[in-house]
Amino acid sequence: MxxxxxxxxxxxxxxxxxxxxxxxxxxxxxxxxxxxxxxxxxxxxxxxxxxxxxxxxxxxxxxxxxxxxxRKTITTVDMTIQVSNAAEGIDKISKMAVASGGYVSSSSIYDSYYGSDESKEGYVIVRVPESEYSSFLEDVGELGEVTSKSVSAQDVxxxxxxxxxxxxxxxxxxxxxxxxxxxxxxxxxxxxxxxxxxxxxxxxxSLTGRLNYLDDRIEFSTISIRVTEPRPITRSWGIRDAISESVNGFISMINALIILIGYLLPLVIVLIFFGGAGLFIRRRIRR
Incomplete structure (x- = not known):
């Protein structure tokens, strides 16, 4: 049996x-x-x-x-926004994400240089509920000027x-x-x-892990935001520019004169030497 x-x-x-x-x-x-x-x-x-x-x-x-x-879709957003203060902008975006029921995945801020001028720039990546992402983007847009934005929705x-x-x-x-x-x-x-x-x-x-991953990506949109500040604009007065150009021109002229003297000085020395010798010989002959 x-x-x-x-x-x-x-x-x-x-x-x-x-x-x-x-x-x-x-x-x-x-x-x-x-x-x-x-x-x-x-x-x-x-x-x-x-x-x-x-x-x-x-x-x-x-x-x-x-x-x-x-339908199951994974929404991803990439955008750039220009604000007056990058650090404050990132802080506000982070708080808005939390208020929407989401969270901050990562953020960073660093110095950006334009010639001799310096400004701040940074990134912040947030995850917000799919149902809230449209209103969240509208709120972010009110913080400054949105210079670029792309939205992708992947059907899974x-x-x-x-x-x-x-x-x-x-x-x-x-x-x-x-x-x-x-x-x-x-x-x-x-x-x-x-x-x-x-x-x-x-x-x-294995399948449970994959399903949990898909659920997370579907339920929370991933939004990557680059935060920049306006480029510094240096304005100068016309009189100051004229004086600066005059000084630069005078310095250039002095430099050219010094170079010319450097070229002519050996020739002048030779002429003086031979001229003096010739004059001395002529006087000796007359005597």
Whole structure:
């Protein structure tokens, strides 16, 4: 009886393993590492793509049109704003993000030079709830002059459906394997079931991490803001410019005269020497 049960249990395990492997094989293993959650990856969303398209162009997933599916988008904003004081501007933006239910991811401020003039410049990256990001951008725009802004929205609905479906299948498979484990009687069968459970739970952990990452990126928009100050403008009076140019011209003339004297001085010395010698010889002859 035990042998018969053991054979049945192993058969069920093999069938379960085949089902899970076929369902999850298209998902890339690289997503198991936490660093991979920092970018939206391109991979085979075969589960989500194997849906039937109706005549209207919408896909039929589980008997429902994707027109009724909540679209999942990741919003990213990059903008530059010019304010009178960069440090105060970054501080205000940070407080506005917190007031909107978000948080500051990072910020920095540093000196910026334009010739001999110095001003402040900085960056601040904030995460705000998707529902608040439009009003947040409007409030930021009131702090100064927005010189550039770009908004991108990445649709990850297909990936989200695919990951969710795979995760649901794996969780059901885990439950069935747990039931089988409770029914096994031999050490060999227990080890076989536990090994399969460990594999399934590893995939569940991987997909859960990916889903949590997508949820975070979907629920909170990422907004990167460069904060600058106006470039210093140096205005000078006409009289001062004229005096400055006159002084510079006089100095240039003196420099040119010194250079000319340097070239002529050896010639003058030679002329004086030979002229004096000739005069001396002429006087000697007359005597």
């Amino acid at each position: 035990k042998a018969k049960f053991s054979s049945v249990a192993i058969l069920i395990i093999l069938l379960a393993a085949t089902f899970v492997s076929g369902c999850a094989s298209s998902y890339q293993e690289s997503s198991t590492q936490s660093s991979d959650y920092m970018a939206v990856e391109e991979y085979d969303n075969s589960y989500a793509r194997n849906v039937v398209m109706d005549e209207s162009g919408y896909a039929d997933y589980g008997g429902a049109s994707t027109a009724s599916v909540d 609905t297909e990936e989200y459906i695919d990951v969710s479906a795979r995760l649901d299948n794996l969780e059901r498979q885990e439950s069935r394997l747990q039931d089988i484990l409770n029914m096994t009687e031999t050490v060999e069968d227990v080890l076989a079931v536990e090994k399969e459970l460990e594999r399934v739970r590893g995939e569940i952990e």
